[in-house]
Structure formats: structure tokens, C-alpha cells
Amino acid sequence: MQKRIIIFSFLILAVSSSFAEKVNSVVPANLKGVGYPAHTELTWENHAGFTYEIYRSADGNSNFSKIAETNKDSYLDFFGKPLQKEATFIYRILPKGLSMDSKQVTKFEIRVQIPTSSDEALLDMTQRYATRYFYDFADPETGLARERSNDVNGNIVTTGGTGFGIMALIAGAERNYFSRNDAYQKINKIVGFLEKAERFHGAWAHWYNANNGKVFSFSQFDDGGDLVETAFLTEGLLTAREYFRNGNENEKTLVSRITKLWETIEWNWYTQGQNALYWHWSKNYGWKMNHRITGFDETLITYVLAAASPTFPIERSVYEKCYTNSNYYLNGKKYYGIKLDLGMEYGGPLFFTHYSFLGLNPNGLSDKYTNYFERNRSHALIHLAYATENPKKHVGYGANCWGFTSSDDPIVGYSSHQPGTNDENGTISPTAAISSIVYTPDASLNALRHFYFDRGKQLFGKCGFYDAFNPGMVEGQQVVQSYLAIDEGPIAVMIENYRSGLLWKLFMSNPEIHTGLQKLGFKIH
Known part of the structure; x- marks a missing residue:
């Protein structure tokens, strides 16, 4: 029985390790974000056409909310009216299926400065x-x-x-x-x-x-x-x-x-x-x-x-x-x-x-x-x-x-x-x-x-x-x-x-x- 538990634990570790390698292989290359008065432009390389889920936090590292899902290589995030003061938004571009609780998520993260609006x-x-x-x-x-x-x-x-x-x-x-x-x-x-x-x-x-x-x-x-x-x-x-x-x-x-x-x-x-x-x-x-x-x-x-x-x-x-x-x-x-x-x-x-x-x-x-x-x-x-x-x-x-x-x-x-x-x-x-x-x-x-x-x-x-x-x-x-x-x-x-x-x-x-x-x-x- 103990032998089976050890083997099962080994398999879990192997699967976890394998998944981690796959996660590393699909981190969006050249991930960039540019902030504009009422939207952010996110771009990355997605030659394989992977599906990504996009999350945004407007208040630091907490309260992320899912805003989109796409298999393209860019996304325009419109957040409505112009901000009253300059802010930093944090985005996570996660491969579909990766939990927000995963320790890997910071690899998929980008911070974007959002300017105040002017004509x-x-x-x-x-x-x-x-x-x-x-x-x-x-x-x-x-x-x-x-x-x-x-x-x-x-x-x-x-x-x-x-x-x-x-x-x-x-x-x-x-x-x-x-x-x-x-x-x-x-x-x-x-x-x-x-x-x-x-x-x-x-x-x-x-x-x-x-x-x-x-x-x-x-x-x-x-x-x-x-x-x-x-x-x-x-x-x-x-x-x-x-x-x-x-x-x-x-x-x-x-x-x-x-x-x-x-x-x-x-x-x-x-x-x-x-x-x-x-x-x-x-x-x-x-x-x-x-x-x-x-x-x-x-x-x-x-x-x-x-x-x-x-x-x-x-x-x-x-x-x-x-x-x-x-x-x-x-x-x-x-x-x-x-x-x-x-x-x-x-x-x-x-x-x-x-x-x-x-x-x-x-x-x-x-x-x-x-x-x-x-x-x-x-x-x-x-x-x-x-x-x-x-x-x-x-x-x-x-x-x-x-x-x-x-x-x-x-x-x-x-x-x-x-x-x-x-x-x-x-x-x-x-x-x-x-x-x-x-x-x-x-x-x-x-x-x-x-x-x-x-x-x-x-x-x-x-x-x-x-x-x-x-x-x-x-x-x-x-x-x-x-x-x-x-x-x-x-x-x-x-x-x-x-x-x-x-x-x-x-x-x-x-x-x-x-x-x-x-x-x-x-x-x-």
C-alpha cells in the first residue's frame, strides 16, 4: 500500500512538472502594454493560436477580474471614461485553463501606466x-x-x-x-x-x-x-x-x-x-x-x-x-x-x-x-x-x-x-x-x-x-x-x-x- 502511495505521489509530481514546462512554453512572447486615455492596448506573439484569458486589476495586486478570452495576438481593453489621475493597471494574459491561484501567474503579468486624459x-x-x-x-x-x-x-x-x-x-x-x-x-x-x-x-x-x-x-x-x-x-x-x-x-x-x-x-x-x-x-x-x-x-x-x-x-x-x-x-x-x-x-x-x-x-x-x-x-x-x-x-x-x-x-x-x-x-x-x-x-x-x-x-x-x-x-x-x-x-x-x-x-x-x-x-x- 505504501509503495502504491509513493508511486502515485511520484506521478503527481511528474504531471505537475510536465504541466509547468508546458506553461513556460506558452508564456506570450514580446508581451507589451500601452495605456491611452480610456483603453489599454495589449499585444503579444501568438503564432500557435493559443487561447488566452485576460485578467485586469486596477488596484494593485488584488481584485483581478476576467475581461476577455481570445486566440489572437492583441486586445484593446476599453475601460470607459478617462481617469481623474494617472494609474497603474496590472494585466495577466493566462493560457486557458491555468488557475489564477497558480504560482506561475506572475510570468504572464504586465503593468501598464494609464495617463490622464487631455485633448x-x-x-x-x-x-x-x-x-x-x-x-x-x-x-x-x-x-x-x-x-x-x-x-x-x-x-x-x-x-x-x-x-x-x-x-x-x-x-x-x-x-x-x-x-x-x-x-x-x-x-x-x-x-x-x-x-x-x-x-x-x-x-x-x-x-x-x-x-x-x-x-x-x-x-x-x-x-x-x-x-x-x-x-x-x-x-x-x-x-x-x-x-x-x-x-x-x-x-x-x-x-x-x-x-x-x-x-x-x-x-x-x-x-x-x-x-x-x-x-x-x-x-x-x-x-x-x-x-x-x-x-x-x-x-x-x-x-x-x-x-x-x-x-x-x-x-x-x-x-x-x-x-x-x-x-x-x-x-x-x-x-x-x-x-x-x-x-x-x-x-x-x-x-x-x-x-x-x-x-x-x-x-x-x-x-x-x-x-x-x-x-x-x-x-x-x-x-x-x-x-x-x-x-x-x-x-x-x-x-x-x-x-x-x-x-x-x-x-x-x-x-x-x-x-x-x-x-x-x-x-x-x-x-x-x-x-x-x-x-x-x-x-x-x-x-x-x-x-x-x-x-x-x-x-x-x-x-x-x-x-x-x-x-x-x-x-x-x-x-x-x-x-x-x-x-x-x-x-x-x-x-x-x-x-x-x-x-x-x-x-x-x-x-x-x-x-x-x-x-x-x-x-x-
Whole structure:
């Protein structure tokens, strides 16, 4: 009997020893935790896909509570309202089945400092996360921004969104999210792809397949040059040219390569010899789409760059007889007592005030039609007033939940949301209000606080705020958990312009831009 007890005890010790070894083998590698105003980001390596249980203590080493279970390699722990004072949270990332009473638990423990909240910290966090889309999620081979995070077409990269991303990367380097050389390496890779990519009289296509480098059709007849996306891309390239202009030898070489790309875009060829710019041209279908670029909308930068080109410029008549000569250029009406000089009813989607003005500084920019900062500010204020009045009685609208633009939509897929239309179906796009911060800082910050502190657990992910949500839908279907390059870029860039004006300063330092603006009749005060 005694012999059996000894053998049984030995087996228990052996099993315990074996289990301890297994515990040691699944301690999360590179476990990290970073505290933000109302959440902690926990990351670790989990190549084997183990299941972990996450526990948190907010009062030292006691009172741990289980907050999640996951087989992924990260977790965002939202704890609600901002803390009144700085605190330390303790987390334990335990393999499923390991008891909290085990002596092993401290091996799975990490302490995280949670800062007190401030507007600056909130803005920096939002910019930092949005910039990840262009640094962490960029295509590794080409460096270009992926069109979207939920793309059903494959590994598709976008030129216009890449232009926005280049600016975000520059700001990220200045904010020490990564090094200047890291930003250079990314942008150098992008330029290398653009030099080899098929072009159409100097213009790039809207989309390319990153796996083979070939054009990927945006639509049936849109398989060639896209002049507007080329303009957005060039906006970013010229910003990078100024950022690296006085850098080291590698950076100066990159500057020369960007200049060559810029000077080989045949802007005037896209007029078809008329007083108009045309959006698309295809080797296969020619001018079949026949889409004139008219305003007022997001395409203003296309005319500014076309007029600024030192090699293939357009004349002022092209601008005046096409862009400013449309049914929705002049407005002059008041909406909620706010006068709107240019644009369609209610101003249209808010990306009209973002895309061209990521680099083009609206402050002090005017012409015979309007002051552009005031025009854009009015546009954003009209959106705010519309959401506050909420004429269709949509759930959630208000002074802290506003902003309509083109984005994903939980009801109809991708759609251009704008007040006063059927497309305005209760969907809010966080990029709309956040990217308007340069025009409406108080209202944009109110919206940002609401999106993060009140709805962050649903709206916030690895690259920041998801693309859109509709509070009127059932809880599991409210949020489209996707990211789009053209929505992430304006968030990062406009927050930086609000904080420092950096991207405006760089883009406007290009001497050709002033030439183009003057040619078109703009004044810079």
C-alpha cells in the first residue's frame, strides 16, 4: 500500500512538472502594454493560436477580474471614461485553463501606466492609430496603401490613398511614431513602384494589383489613367519632395526622382484639346467615360496642379470654362443661417473640404468667388447643424455625433452620405467630423470624445476608428469594421495640420504651387 502511495505521489509530481514546462512554453512572447486615455492596448506573439484569458486589476495586486478570452495576438481593453489621475493597471494574459491561484501567474503579468486624459493626448492617439494604416498595413512589396482592409478583390493598392498616406508618414516621422529613415524607406519603395508602373500619358491608374504590379480596373471602362487620383498622389509626392529636399544624399536622390515623376505627368493632354479637363483615359476604351472634371468638389487640387505643371500646364481658360462652370459650383444660399458660397445643396459630403486641402492650405486662400477657409468651415458647420436638428429623427445624431461623407455603410455598402439626400440614412463616418478639425476644432473634438469615450469599445480597432456606424441598427450590425485609405489619410493629415500646419507648410513650399494658384486667379494672404 505504501509503495502504491509513493508511486502515485511520484506521478503527481511528474504531471505537475510536465504541466509547468508546458506553461513556460506558452508564456506570450514580446508581451507589451500601452495605456491611452480610456483603453489599454495589449499585444503579444501568438503564432500557435493559443487561447488566452485576460485578467485586469486596477488596484494593485488584488481584485483581478476576467475581461476577455481570445486566440489572437492583441486586445484593446476599453475601460470607459478617462481617469481623474494617472494609474497603474496590472494585466495577466493566462493560457486557458491555468488557475489564477497558480504560482506561475506572475510570468504572464504586465503593468501598464494609464495617463490622464487631455485633448492633445486624444489627438495624438487618433493620429498615431490612423497612421498605422499606411505604415503597418501598407503592402510590403510596393509600399503603397491598400485600398481597404476588407477588400474582396485581392491585394489591391490605391494611388490617391497612397498620396494621403505619404503625408501621414511624414507627419508620423516628425511625431516619432517611427524614424525619419523608416518614413524614407517606405516612400522610397512607393516611388520605386510608381517609376515602373504602367502610366497613361503620365497619369497613374486608380488601382493596381500589388501581386503583379498591373492595373486593376476600377470599373469596366476605368482601366487606365485617372487624373484625379493622380492629383491626390502628386499632392503627397510634392509634400515629400519638400520634406526631404535638404536631407542626406539618399533623400536628395529621392527628391530628384519625385521631380521627374511630377514633370512627366501630361496634364494638358487630358484636355482633349478643349477648355476642360477629363478624368479618365484608357488604352482600350479611349475617352469613352467622357467625364469632365467640374466643381465644386474634391477635385480642385487637380486644376491647381495642372496649372502649376512646369512641363505640361493647362491655361486658365480650362479652369474657368469647366471647373467653375457647372450646375453646382456657385451656391450663395443659407442653410441653418450659414451662408455657403460654393457647392451643391448643404455642401455635399465632407470629403470635398478634405482631399484637396490636405496639402493646399485654405487659410488666407481666396479668389473672386470665396474665401476657402470660410467656405469649408461653413460646409462643416452645416453638417453639424443638420445633425443637431436631425430632421429625419435618426438615432444618435447630435452636436457630438455628426459628419457625413463617402464611406462604407452597414445598410447599402459603400455610399456617399450627405445631408438632404436619400443617401443620408443614419450612417455616421468618424472621418468626416475628425478630419474637419482644422475648420471646427471645438465641434470636431466633441465628436472625437464621443466616438472614443462613449463608443470606443465598438468603434475603435487596430488602425483607430472604423469606417462607419449606424446607431439606429441592431447592436451587432451597427459598425462596419473596415478601414479605407481615403478615410484614414485625412484623419492623420488634418490632425497634424491642426496641431502644427506641417503638411500645409511643406506642400505650399513648392514654388510651382504658387505659380499655379496665381495663374487660376487665387490670392494667398
